[in-house]
Amino acid sequence: MMDKDETHRRRAVPAKKDLEALSRFRYGLRKFLRYSEDVTQAAGITPLQYALLLHVRGMPGRSWATVGELAERLQAAPNGTVALISRCERAGLVVRRAGEEDRRLVEVHLTPKGERCLLKLANLHLNEIKALSRILAEF
Template structure:
């Protein structure tokens, strides 16, 4: 008998635990479906939106490296680089050499990417708040 099955059978997982986990997954799926709908309506994919969000969401700076983006997306670096390529072709991001280390490649939002991110982030923030996931004091524009 595997360990998880043993815990469930021994009563460590309660009906309330299962209901809570089910509700969490249900609410998460509802949010993800909403996100898919609004991003597609804006003309980008959910993954492109996530990349834009993570470029601006890295703490302490307004850009990100492909490695940082891969970590935040939980994706392989080569797949993330391909996603950056698609976003760059769509005019949403641009790559720049680092100011202090020219070997470092920074991914920055373009003005088009910034506008797209902020309009979609406002919609997502309203949905987060509807689920009660974020405090109402969070400001989409970071002001």
């Protein structure tokens, strides 16, 4: 006779169809990420630089972001995020500004060059994300 814990463990095992769905999801996600890597590099920036541009402009309610917000969105350490911002700044994609309300706060803004680059790449990504959304709809 099985105890409660053993019964729970047996029910927690994913079914074959769940494993197939997870496999399709990982495959679709990897295809999307590979596509993103290819188009960003063809545009002359890295996938991380594109992600930073996207998160700066995609911040809800405004068109700039703080270092802490970017680190969270990128799931990266703050010091690594600062280094990425510096690389983007040297490439002419972003600028740092002191906060208007709190001068201690550093705001990261896109430059016109960064905005053009982001919009071009975002348009390409939107078409590709539709394929991934069909896979997500299976869940």
